[in-house]
Amino acid sequence: MRARSVLLAVLVAAPCAAPAATIEGRIMLYSDGKPLRAEEAAEAVVYFRPSAPGPVSAAAKPYTMTTQRKQFVPRILPVTVGSTVEFPNQDPILHNAFSTSKDNAFDIGLYGQGEGKAQKFDHAGYVRVYCNVHHSMVGHILVLDTPHFAHPDAQGAFKLTGLPAGKGDLVVWFDRATPWHQEATPGQGGPVEVRLDLAQKKIPPHMNKFGKPYGRTPDGGY
Known part of the structure; x- marks a missing residue:
């Protein structure tokens, strides 16, 4: 007791x-x-x-921004700084994702249907993504220095x-x-x-x- x-x-x-x-x-x-x-x-x-x-860790697995029906899917993608984004192509046509954004500029080059290529984003900031083949394709990647997002x-x-x-x-x-x-x-x-x-x-x-x-x-x- x-x-x-x-x-x-x-x-x-x-x-x-x-x-x-x-x-x-x-x-x-x-x-x-x-x-x-x-x-x-x-x-x-x-x-x-x-x-x-506090410190921010890159994602253990790559994020994905797919080209599908001449659109980037998802259209708006938040990621943590240091993470990688893959750009698979589900269309039976060529695409060319690129960005001229400050500190995070990239150019995937022409890629056909399949897994596509990947890009690592080492700097926090806003990345506007275009397709060099299709003017109407616009995607948005937010590279965040915080893990608290939704x-x-x-x-x-x-x-x-x-x-x-x-x-x-x-x-x-x-x-x-x-x-x-x-x-x-x-x-x-x-x-x-x-x-x-x-x-x-x-x-x-x-x-x-x-x-x-x-x-x-x-x-x-x-």
């Missing part, structure tokens, strides 16, 4: 493990003042950068879990809107409501990888 009493006293006195801190909320997209369908917000990226960031669900809701204590920067990124920023402390405050107004073009004006206009034919002859 005495042993049980001592054990009970120790358990009562021991502090309870603090639950993992979270930030949750909902994203709403608008265009020309009108709300868009909730599922369109699922492509957005939500990430949290602590004020005192996509919203089909209702536009998001939840970041396992966040470190303390303040940081909460960011919501979508290619057609100005990035949304807010200082946040995980575990404090209620759900965050984010409104993004889409004012940018889905296919921005751009040149090919040689800095010249694309050919007259929309498929570049392939």
Whole structure:
């Protein structure tokens, strides 16, 4: 009995493990003042950068950005810095993924249907990906220096879990809107409501990888 009493006293006195801190909320997209369908917000990226960031590890396995039906899939891809992205081709035609983005420029070269090639991204930043064959193909890679990121669900809701204590920067990124920023402390405050107004073009004006206009034919002859 005495042993049980001592054990009970120790358990009562021991502090309870603090639950993992979270930030949750909902994203709403608008265009020309009108709300868009909730599922369109699922492509957005939500990430949290602590004020005192820790080390970030590259992903153990490569991420994938597939070329499929003359589109990059997924269209918006968040990765951790130092990670590798593979560019498999599921189309029976040639593609050529490339980017002129600062610090993360690359050129995969022409590649046909199959596994494709891979590219490692060593610098944090935004990488806009084009196809040198098809002007309308645009992809977006966010190379993040934080492991705390997620996509919203089909209702536009998001939840970041396992966040470190303390303040940081909460960011919501979508290619057609100005990035949304807010200082946040995980575990404090209620759900965050984010409104993004889409004012940018889905296919921005751009040149090919040689800095010249694309050919007259929309498929570049392939």
